[in-house]
Amino acid sequence: MNPLDATRALMDGLGSEANVCMKCGSRSIGLCAPLDVAALDDMSGESERHALEPRDAIFHQGDPARHIYTLTEGTARLTRVLPDGRQAVIGFRFAGDILGFTPDKEHAVGAEMLTKGTVCRLDRRRLEHLFRRYPVLERRFLDLCVKELAASQDHILALGRFSAEERVAGFIISLVEAQERRGRVGPVFDLPATRADIGEFLGLTLETVSRAISAFRKRGWIRLHGHSGIEITDRPALMGLGSGEGVHAA
Amino acid sequence: MNPLDATRALMDGLGSEANVCMKCGSRSIGLCAPLDVAALDDMSGESERHALEPRDAIFHQGDPARHIYTLTEGTARLTRVLPDGRQAVIGFRFAGDILGFTPDKEHAVGAEMLTKGTVCRLDRRRLEHLFRRYPVLERRFLDLCVKELAASQDHILALGRFSAEERVAGFIISLVEAQERRGRVGPVFDLPATRADIGEFLGLTLETVSRAISAFRKRGWIRLHGHSGIEITDRPALMGLGSGEGVHAA
């Protein structure tokens, strides 16, 4: 995997294929891809939808892990907090991604909405049941999980070795690519996270993120449209910086 | 999971149960735990052992992923390199851990020995075959993979939010706990990685790692025995620092 794909894959998280799941509506569960119609029916029949507002929690760190969720609309962030209150954003999740899957008793991370949206909730025991009935589903979880792991490792690489501007550039590119993979076309893309959210994801302060974005703007690499619109005007430049083709050339 | 467990679980990686695998000898493959004797026999019959020296590569980043490996003796590191040559150590692996499992065509990380040791090599197609014959094995991979993912997320948290000393303290604690879980008792533990390796794992330079270790020594928290022996003399202090009970108290 290209290091540029780091955050991209991370943010895609579990499930990013584009096919339609019966009850969940327009956007799909990547998981459903290998299932036949009967299985989809099973799965849909056992899930319930919930509408959520910005800042609503889907689940909290430490909650008993009784359900898994599919984010069907909107954007969410995964967070992890330390005993002393410091917090990090572990990743962002978009429509089609899966949240809260763990073999543990409790959720190790919390999940909160950044925008309005909806989730599909599936009881964990029912998922186990589905695993037994459709073994291919379990294999799919395994594959997605390994992909996610690779993405996390890329993020580790970025946090450990990238400068502030490199991280922000990589983040913007991954955000754009994630939206393109979901069918977005226009030159203006969504920037659903605040500077603070981005900073907590990249291990930077919000000021440093803001300065990096301003620098890109001044160099003519991007243009901002309001508080949540971003246009890429020099994609190669951003990609070069964000994928580790640093000055430290080999 | 306690944030302190971050690196610990990461370093344990896939597989840490203590039971004996037929051919691999003394230390076990965690994977084998749920299998019966016939299955173990199958698995052992299809693997081959390799002896390795320090700095030997087990596989390189980009190699076709044709095998998976069980580290049966010794310590290894997983590395990932950037186009410009910058490198990060993604994690350390110890006896009993699994290396190189991926659904992708190529290895996304490289693996090299830090010490002398041996690995058990299993053809990937044979693993797929075993998955079909013993479905519980696949489920085990999934669980281990999710655990590993949680560990990576803790490492992300550490890289993004911990100071240099906090990271080094957390690393030492996890190293010690990993060895204790493998049955090591004495007050003196093994430190199989160089300052440079530790630095590349923690996103620091070797000098900064050295300074942190010196600081702990001067505070009476640890004592060094030669180049690869470390004794913990004030464990609560190290644990407090390494688990994020920072000054920023809640």
Next chain:
DNA sequence: CGATCCGTTGACGGTCTTCAATATGCGTGG
């Protein structure tokens, strides 16, 4: 016994954080 690798320590400089002030966009209610 010299060579080499690894670790330690010091001085200096850069990057990013911190603290602070100001500006801009956005929603609300007049």
Next chain:
DNA sequence: CCACGCATATTGAAGACCGTCAACGGATCG
């Protein structure tokens, strides 16, 4: 529709932390 107020973003200045460069010390091995 415009004015107001709040949240978010921007920008500046100062300083902390860590990286860089460099010299030295100690251990191991041939």
